[in-house]
Ligand SMILES: Cc1cc2nc3c(=O)[nH]c(=O)nc-3n(C[C@H](O)[C@H](O)[C@H](O)COP(=O)(O)OP(=O)(O)OC[C@H]3O[C@@H](n4cnc5c(N)ncnc54)[C@H](O)[C@@H]3O)c2cc1C
């Protein structure tokens with residue numbers, strides 16, 4: 107029998123978004139936070155470069171300019187009401203983080219230090235050397251300890267439970283014991299982060315498997331703008347580990363095999379600090395034109411000219427990564443880099459208060475919330491600017507917590523469906539009982555390969571179709587998986603199998619959404635439709651699961667202040 | 676590519692009464708991280724092998740284990756750093772759960788015990804609190820701790836007495852006590868001023884050697900001792 111727990115609120119995920127919401131709620135209602143890794147090991151800890159807010163500590167700046175940069179960066183697909191909320195709240199949010207102890211790097215005047223970042227017209231990235239996400243996550247986690255938040259650490263959520271369209275709980279496996287638990291609750295927040303692991307080359311943690319996307323999709327919730335997957339221009343070659351944009355923020359320059367700082371050709375104004383979609387494509391173009399270093403699939407990132415002392419002080423982790431993983435001393439030599447799968451702009455659609463919406467008319471799903479990379483509010487539109495994600499997680503994490511509290515004041519806890527854990531139980535039983543079959547890794551590697559080759563930075567109809575078809579075939583082969591580990595305790599192989607299922611489900615959604623958008627916008631760049639097409643596609647893709655092909659609907663983009671213009675840098 | 680021999684300490688609580696070693700061979704480059712070799716084994720040879728990992732680049736603190744006798748992060752240790760015969764064991768001095776996974780409850784309890792959170796109850800200004808760069812630098816290194824447990828697991832004082840707060844939690848205490856913005860210095864100093872606190876550190880430096888983030892933990896503990904002497 108599965109164990110039953112009852113709470114007002116269940117938060118799935120202990121990254122920045124989930125933790126911030128938990129702190130907001132802890133003193134007024136009963137909250138459980140479920141996380142598949144110990145909270146401080148969540149992916150947010152890897153964020154290096156900074157968190158965006160127009161504090162104006164280095165030169166005058168304003169939320170309006172932050173808003174305009176973000177709208178333009180999003181290739182006009184971001185909802186402007188949401189972007190305005192983000193940019194206005196960014197400032198108090200960063201101050202609030204400072205007030206709870208985040209050890210930001212400082213200016214000589216003792217203020218929070220800020221550095222330039224891609225697509226931002228002023229130095230706007232507040233940072234703590236190159237471990238910004240790490241110190242913010244630790245500080246928020248620490249405050250959640252102070253607020254006595256209940257964590258269920260190393261619990262893997264398999265499924266959302268709804269009762270007649272209203273949220274009522276979730277099913278989770280305790281990885282330590284293998285036991286199933288049912289969480290009965292009034293409201294749920296999905297804060298499960300992104301899913302870069304569908305790509306062969308990625309900066310994402312191994313746990314970045316997009317479980318929340320699959321959970322929502324399988325519960326009948328649509329996914330929005332899933333075709334927009336960001337490739338970060340500077341992954342360390344050949345591993346894909348991230349080299350923060352902060353390196354270019356501090357003055358780093360990209361160079362091809364001819365020693366040319368090629369970004370001058372692609373973005374004459376912003377050059378190496380142009381948005382990521384533009385730089386990643388420029389790198390691919392350079393490589394395709396035979397100007398990769400040594401004819402290989404990478405270019406150089408040069409930073410040594412800013413001096414050893416500045417590097418060791420402002421980019422200590424980057425210095426160490428380069429030394430450790432590729433033996434490059436970046437205070438002397440250039441860093442080999444290539445684009446790496448990085449961030450999902452799409453996700454579970456939400457409104458201004460983090461309420462998940464069920465359709466193109468913005469009908470909320472009672473009790474269901476989402477924030478962070480799992481959600482699509484949509485502030486990033488077709489392309490996220492660097493440093494806008496951390497601020498998004500905290501701003502919307504907090505708003506979500508607030509709104510959940512209001513929701514609880516009126517809402518009833520719906521009954522659980524009969525045998526709520528049966529589906530998960532059957533799936534796990536099947537996975538554990540099969541003796542002869544194929545390995546998880548076989549399917550996973552094929553999926554990552556086809557997504558990388560056929561649904562990466564440059565796209566075209568027949569290749570996206572190929573990616574979609576192959577992912578669907580792999581999903582059909584899922585039944586043939588056999589695990590070596592048939593035991594209950596810490597069955598990490600079983601966890602990988604469950605994660606693979608989630609990835610197969612949402613990777614298909616990425617490829618399918620991509621085919622629906624017959625234009626090029628932001629990170630979605632098609633060789634068969636090279637132009638942006640505002641007449642037909644200035645709208646959000648909503649993808650619904652059905653028994654057959656997914657069903658597509660379109661949601662209007664909210665435009666308040668800035669009419670779409672050509673996007674030039 | 677070269678053949679690397681792995682000898683891995685195995686223990687499955689559902690099957691084994693005590694741990695034993697098993698051998699595997701992996702083809703790897705000198706630059707391949709040990710974590711990737713463990714994945715190679717798990718993904719292509721033996722799916723039962725259990726270990727924790729997440730980020731893959733030394734920032735989440737999940738993958739600390741003993742590699743050729745030293746506590747290290749599997750993701751930050753390359754084959755060429757440790758040779759062609761690699762012995763992998765779980766972190767010592769914590770209860771074993773399965774293979775390379777240990778129970779860290781005790782480690783986290785020590786962390787919770789020192790008020791591991793920033794306290795400043797005076798009303799904040801409208802902007803940030805001013806902190807001079809040199810004051811921020813006092814805690815910068817300590818704040819880079821990833822809670823990997825390598826230090827505490829390598830500490831002979833902790834082996835002898837696991838009620839000892841241990842290097843990692845003391846470093847966390849240091850991070851707040853030396854934060855010029857924090858106001859709970861006194862309470863925190865009182866919490867660590869016991870026979871289980873800094874006085875148990877005999878400056879053996881094992882923690883410093885084990886720390887994958889190169890944090891000077893022993894120095895932080897020494898500075899806590901000085902602070903306590905000033906009380
Ligand atoms: C290398 C790297 C560097 C980055 N640098 C920056 C930067 O400098 N600035 C910036 O703004 N953004 C940056 N980003 C992006 C940003 O870090 C992330 O988008 C953001 O941290 C996501 O936070 P989150 O709270 O949504 O989720 P995460 O931090 O990813 O947390 C997800 C949580 O969900 C839990 N979870 C997931 N699935 C399940 C499940 N099935 N059951 C239970 N729990 C589950 C996990 O355990 C975890 O606690 C970077 C991203 C990467 C990859």
Ligand code: SF4
Nearest residue numbers: 820821823824826886
């Ligand atoms: S001080 Fe170093 S070794 Fe100890 S837990 Fe922190 S990072 Fe790990």
Ligand code: FES
Nearest residue numbers: 729731736738750
């Ligand atoms: S996997 Fe994160 S520290 Fe090794």
